[in-house]
Amino acid sequence: MARLDLVVRNARLATESEERRCDIGVADGRVVALGAGLPKCAREIDAGERLVLPGGVDAHCHLDQPMPAPMKMADDFASGTRSAACGGTTTVIPFAAQAKGQSLAAAVADYHRRAEGKACIDYAFHLIVSDPTPRVLAEELPGLIREGYTSFKIYMTYDDLRLSDREMLDVMDLARREGAMVMVHAENSDAIAWLSDKLIAAGRSAPAHHAAARPPAVEREATHRAIALSELIDVPILIVHVSGGEAIEQIRWAQARGLNIHAETCPQYLLLTAAHLGAAGYHGAKCVCSPPPRDEASQAEVWRALASGVFSVFSSDHAPFRYEDPHGKKPGGREVAFPHIPNGIPGLETRLPLLFSEGVLKGRIDLRSFVALTAANPARMYGLYPRKGTIAPGSDADLVLWDERREVTITNDALHHAVDYTPYEGLRITGWPALTLSRGEVVWKDGEFRGTAGHGQFMKCGLPEPARLRRIAARSWE
Numbered sequence: 001m002a003r004l005d006l007v008v009r010n011a012r013l014a015t016e017s018e019e020r021r022c023d024i025g026v027a028d029g030r031v032v033a034l035g036a037g038l039p040k041c042a043r044e045i046d047a048g049e050r051l052v053l054p055g056g057v058d059a060h061c062h063l064d065q066p067m068p069a070p071m072k073m074a075d076d077f078a079s080g081t082r083s084a085a086c087g088g089t090t091t092v093i094p095f096a097a098q099a100k101g102q103s104l105a106a107a108v109a110d111y112h113r114r115a116e117g118k119a120c121i122d123y124a125f126h127l128i129v130s131d132p133t134p135r136v137l138a139e140e141l142p143g144l145i146r147e148g149y150t151s152f153k154i155y156m157t158y159d160d161l162r163l164s165d166r167e168m169l170d171v172m173d174l175a176r177r178e179g180a181m182v183m184v185h186a187e188n189s190d191a192i193a194w195l196s197d198k199l200i201a202a203g204r205s206a207p208a209h210h211a212a213a214r215p216p217a218v219e220r221e222a223t224h225r226a227i228a229l230s231e232l233i234d235v236p237i238l239i240v241h242v243s244g245g246e247a248i249e250q251i252r253w254a255q256a257r258g259l260n261i262h263a264e265t266c267p268q269y270l271l272l273t274a275a276h277l278g279a280a281g282y283h284g285a286k287c288v289c290s291p292p293p294r295d296e297a298s299q300a301e302v303w304r305a306l307a308s309g310v311f312s313v314f315s316s317d318h319a320p321f322r323y324e325d326p327h328g329k330k331p332g333g334r335e336v337a338f339p340h341i342p343n344g345i346p347g348l349e350t351r352l353p354l355l356f357s358e359g360v361l362k363g364r365i366d367l368r369s370f371v372a373l374t375a376a377n378p379a380r381m382y383g384l385y386p387r388k389g390t391i392a393p394g395s396d397a398d399l400v401l402w403d404e405r406r407e408v409t410i411t412n413d414a415l416h417h418a419v420d421y422t423p424y425e426g427l428r429i430t431g432w433p434a435l436t437l438s439r440g441e442v443v444w445k446d447g448e449f450r451g452t453a454g455h456g457q458f459m460k461c462g463l464p465e466p467a468r469l470r471r472i473a474a475r476s477w478e
Contacts, residue, residue, distance in 0.1 A: 006027075007043070008045045009044060011023065045401070052401050053402060054375040055398030057378040061315070062317075063081075082417075087348060090400070091379075092123050104127060104141060118453050118456075127153070129171055186219060188221050192213055207287075211294070227259065227261055237261060242269070242291075243293065267351055270355075289319065313377050315351070322420045346415075356402070384461055399437040401434050407429075408431075409426060441455060
C-alpha cells in the first residue's frame with residue numbers, strides 16, 4: 001500500500017453500485033485503499049458514520065461564456081467553481097462556444113485563457129458548434145476530439161447558434177466516425193419565433209409570456225426530430241434539459257425501440273413551474289430559461305422519468321445572469337420584452353442538495369440512483385470515469401461528507417456564486433454537504449469555503465461510454 005497522507009475514517013460510503021462502512025485511504029490526491037483499520041495518518045477526518053459520496057460531476061453549466069453585448073455572465077471560473085465546491089460538486093464541464101465565422105480552435109484557446117489559474121476544482125470543456133464549415137468538420141473538430149474535447153452541443157434554436165437539419169446530420173455523422181457525444185438543445189426555432197411575434201403584437205411582452213412562446217409541443221417536435229436524425233446516422237445523442245412529459249414520451253418511445261438516446265434534466269423542472277415566470281412586476285425574469293418550467297403535472301412526469309431510468313444525467317444548466325444588472329436580466333438597465341431577457345438561472349451550488357432532499361429523502365429515488373445521476377453517469381458519458389464519479393482505488397479523492405439531517409432554508413446570502421438571486425429563495429430542504437474534498441484537499445468545511453484558485457486542473461476527456469451508463473431501476477414513488 002502506498003504511504004497514506006489522508007485517511008477518512010468511519011465512512012458510510014455509497015457509490016452507484018454499493019454501500020459499505022469503511023475507511024478511505026488517500027495518497028497523492030487519489031484513493032488507494034478502502035477497508036477497516038487503515039494505518040494511522042498525520043491527516044485524518046472522522047466521518048462519524050456519516051454518508052460519504054463521490055464528488056458531484058456537473059456536466060452542463062455555463063461559466064464566463066462569451067455573450068452578445070450587453071450580456072455578460074455573472075460567474076467566471078473562480079466564483080463558479082467556488083459555488084460548485086460548496087454544494088458538493090468537484091468537477092464541472094462548461095462550454096467553449098464557437099461564434100459563427102469563428103474558428104472552433106480559437107474558441108477553445110479563448111476558454112482556456114478564461115479558466116487559467118481561477119478554478120478551485122477540476123474542469124473539462126464541452127464544445128458548442130455553431131458554424132460547422134467544411135474546415136471545422138474535416139480538420140478542427142476531429143483534431144479537438146483527439147485532444148480530449150470529446151463532446152459538443154448543438155442547438156435547434158437561438159439565431160446565433162442554431163443549425164439546420166442538414167448541418168446537424170453533418171455533425172452527427174462526424175461524431176459517429178470519431179466516437180464523440182452529441183448534446184442537443186431541442187426546441188423548434190421557427191415555431192418559437194412565430195409565437196413570440198404573435199405575443200408581442202398582442203401586447204403580451206412580460207416574462208410570463210416566455211412560457212407561452214415555448215409550449216411543450218415546441219420541445220416535443222424538436223425532440224422527435226433530433227431522435228429521427230440520430231436514428232438516420234445511428235449515433236448516440238443526449239437530449240439536454242428535458243422539461244416535461246411530452247418530450248419524455250418521445251425519448252421513452254425511442255429507448256423502447258432500442259435507439260441509443262439519452263436524456264438529461266435539471267432542478268428547475270422538478271421544483272419550479274410557469275407560475276414563477278408570472279411573479280410580480282418583472283421578477284419573473286429571474287426564472288426565464290429554455291425550455292421554461294412547466295406545470296405541476298410536468299414536474300410529476302419528470303420525477304417519474306428519473307425514477308424509471310429515462311434520464312441518465314442530472315445537471316444544473318447553471319447560466320448565471322444577475323437580476324439588477326445592465327449586463328444581466330435587465331439588458332442596458334431596462335426591463336425588456338421576454339424575447340430579449342437573457343435565458344438561464346443559477347443552480348451549481350443547489351443542484352445536489354435539492355435532489356438529495358427532494359429525491360432521496362422523500363423516497364422518489366434511491367441513494368445509488370442519486371450517485372449515478374449526479375456523478376457516475378456524467379463521468380462515463382464524457383469519458384472521465386473511473387477517475388471521476390466513483391470512490392475506488394485509483395480514482396481521484398473527490399469526496400463529499402453529507403450532513404443528512406441538517407435542515408436548511410435556501411437564501412442567496414448563504415450561497416457562493418456571483419449572482420444576486422436564487423430561484424429557490426426560502427425553500428426549506430434537508431441535507432447539505434458538510435465537507436468537500438477535491439483530490440484530497442479540503443475546499444468546503446463546516447460552512448466555510450477553503451478552496452484555492454488554481455487548484456483545479458483541466459481534465460482531458462476520453463471517449464464517452466454511453467453503453468455503460470447505469471440504468472436506474474424502475475420503481476414507483478407515489
